Structure formats: structure tokens, C-alpha cells
Amino acid sequence: MEVRTRFAPSPTGFMHIGNLRTALYAYLFAKKHNGKFILRIEDTDAERFVEGAVEKIYATLKKAGIKYDEGPDVGGDYGPYIQSQRKDIYLKYAKELIERGGAYYCFCDKERLDSLVDEKGIKRYDKKCSRLTEQEIKQKLDLGVPYVIRQNMPTEGESGYEDLVFGHISVPNNELEDHILIKSDGMPTYNFANVVDDHLMNINYVIRGTEYLSSTPKYNLLYDSFGWQRPQYLHLPPIMKDAQRKLSKRYGDANFEDFIEKGYVPQAIINYIALLGWSPKGNEEKLSLEELEKMFDISGISKSPSIFDEQKMKWLNAQYLREFSLEEFNGLAVPFYEKSKVKGKYDYLKLSGLLQNRVEILSEIPGMIDFLEEFGAFDSRLYEHKKMKTDAAVAKTAVGGALEALKNAQFNHEALMEALTRKSEELGIKKGQMLFCVRVALTGKESTPGGAVEIAELLGKEESLRRLEYSYKLIE
């Protein structure tokens, strides 16, 4: 049978990393088994709906390279793929379920429900309306008393199932509450809609977060009541912000879009989150989506929560950045040059050549090149470098010499290097000392993307000499 998985987000805002990973795994699992991946929008809660959230979901999935075979904007044989457009379907099935004894009308109002609080302050429905006679129900219905439809749970025994990652899960039936299937506004709750839709859309592998691990028996009971075949389940451990807190949009934690803005490439984000909660068989960790599609395997999924480590994602991002051609890298970097002080000045391609393997995420760029436009007094201790064996005294010699050497030099790489090398020999200092001091004198920075020659070339003759003179005076 063809594998069919789905990603069923609710449009309540941005797509955060945890959701994206769930989508990714569902996608990878389907692809691995030559199956289909479906996108379904779960918008049965009108109150939580956020304008533009659906479009954000489409855009994120697209940018991430996660292609769905069926979905609201691409169609398919099992539509509509937006739950709010399926309202009538749920009601029909809910009524069928009532006939089958798996559910019942409930007319209890809020006051009564609120009174059902146990000594620990936990509310729990007491099944009162499940005991209503047919006449009573008909009467209330005819009178137009507002109602909800509740699932009728067994009160004894246990319900269990085999989760593909967690193994056997079993819950005592008396823990299962008669939760609401159809709300008083006629809309289904997640509890009902997800089961009906998964069945109707032929979803045979349900992949989702562990928050559903212990409520899955309820859903299975629904499948059973309908006489439908249960799907296989695959629950995913959460991604944590730290040991205690889950990554969430509530804390304003990074969502996909934010990372893109910070200068991460989609491939790196996808690669990283694929590795959060799953590990490949081999030791290779830098994996493309295509490779992941082939390698993905349930056996590599872990059961315990994992903490999101941006440091490692940064490292991966750096790996991807270095792999691009200079032109590709430059294309990605330009927006960040435009945001920096060097906007419009300097040859971007040249800057990219210096920056490509010094940058981990693109947003570091402005901070790394601002010195090209910002120059002023700095501490002469910057000239001290243990390995170079330099200090202010050496610097004075070097910078003074450089000033002479460069007055008549051509400002291209070769000529600059030659002039400075010759001068250092003349002065009896090491070439490294000369270059180090000149670089500091030129930039006033402890470290820079590029050495003395490269920076002098970038700054040009006039500016370089001006800075050298300034720095020379500064040493005195």
C-alpha cells in the first residue's frame, strides 16, 4: 500500500522550527517510501486564526524545499484540504458515530461544566448526557438547546497501540475523558477532525509531536467505532529551547523566517533540524534534502527531547556558504553589504572573496567590514602580538617604513607585497611583523577579514596613506 503522510498545521502564526521539523520528517518518510506527502490546514478554531498564516506556511515549505503532493494550493483527489471547508463532512460523521454508540449529544451548559471540578481543581465531564433517553434528546434538539457532541469513552480496561518510535503505549480507559468532538458552533475539534480527515485522505502514517502520544488511544477508539483501519503512528520528541522549555512561538523563539533573515541558508536549517532528533547511519552530517530523502529511517529517531543548538546550525551554515561559488555567495551577501556602512562603495565581489570563508551567517557581514568606513584612534596595544613578536616600538618602525615604501607604490596585490617585503628587509624586521603592523595601522582592529596587502588594496592609495600617517602619529 502506498505510504501517505501529512503535515497538518493550524494557521496561528509563524512556522516555528519544531513544526518545520515535523513537516520535514513526514515528508522524508513519505519520500523514502515513494509515497505521498499531503498538506492540510487545520483551521477549525476561528479564534486563533491569524491573517496571512496560511500563506506563510506555503512559503516556508516552498523555501525549505518540502514539496507536498496534495494540498490546498496544489489540489489533489481528497480535497478540500482546508478543514473549515469540510465542516459538513464532520457533522455527518459525528451523527453516524452517535448511531454507532461511539458518541452522544451533550447539552450541559458552561455553569454545569464549571461545577464539575474535583478536589484537585481538575475538571472532568461526568457523562451525564450519555444517560439521556432518546425522547429527552429529541426534545432538547427540537427546542434548539445548544449542544456539543462528545466521544463516549469506555470506563474500564486499557487501550494501547504500537508507536513506531516509542513502542507500546497503553493508557487506562478511565483516564480518557469524553472530550468534545463537535463544538457548539458546529465545528469539529482537532480530536475529531484529524481522525476523520486522516481516514478520508487515506493517511496511513500519522507523524506528529509527542503531545499526542497519550491521547492517541482516544483517536484509535474513534477509528474502531467507525470500523476504520487504524493508521500507524510515529510520534516525535519535542525540540527544546533549554532543558526545561520547549521551543515555541510564545517565547518569540526563532522561526524559519527569522533564521533566513539572519543569514542562514534554507539548506543549512533543514540539514540541522533533520539532525535534531534523528541521526543517520553513517558519520556524515552535512546532508542535502535529496540525501536525506534516501537515508531517512525511523530507526534513527530518538525518543528524548533535544535542545536546539544554534551554534551547530551556524557551523553547518558556514559549511554551505563555503561550498557556493564566489558569485553565488556574493549574490547572497549583497543584501548585507547594502545594509552596511560600505553600501555602494568597494567592489562587492572582492569583499565576498575575503568574506566567504570567514563568515558563518551572513548577518555577521556588516560588523566585519565596517572598519572600511570607520577609522579613528585606537589603543597601541593592538600592535602587541606574541607570536609575531611585535609591539608599539616595532610598529613605529614598520609603519614609518611602510609610509615611505608605499608613497610610490602601485596599489595592487603584487606590488604592495613586494614593496612591503623589501622595506621590511631593509629595516631588519620580519615580513610578518611588517604586514601585521601595517594591517593594524590601516584598520585599528585586532582582526580583520584579510591581511595588510588585501586591505590596502581595498582602501586604495589615498586612504591607505592617510590612515598610515594617522596611525604613525598615534604611536608617538
Place this chain on the structure above:
RNA sequence: GGCCCCAUGGUCAAGCGGUUAAGACUCCGCCCUCUCACGGCGGCUACAGGAGUUCGAAUCUCCUUGGGGUCACCA
């Protein structure tokens, strides 16, 4: 609190009864080198605790501890 689940370095993690307990990120050192970075080499750091089972336990069982999830007319 009830119920469900989880537990290997700081982090991601391999491991499936016998291993010197992989690998990656981070950090540190060395090499390369005009600083930094890249690259190369090397290093530090882990089986939560306690009982069992077994010739032998990170691996199996139980308890403790710690952590997560869930108990909505939210998904």
C-alpha cells in the same frame, strides 16, 4: 496531583549483553599563515543514583531522582 513517556560529555548523538564507550558542534593546543578565518593534526569532557538478573551490563528488570508531555467547545 493522576496518567503517559524519556534519561550516554556543555549540546546533538552512535551503541541493541562482552567496544580502549563512535562521530559532530563548542572549547583548548599544535601546524599552515601578512592578523583573523579556512584547512590539517591532536586533546579535555559522558553511561543520573541504587538494587537486582547474568560468567559478564551503558545495553535487560525494579526502585529512586531528574526531565518532558497530557488532563480545553486549542491544535
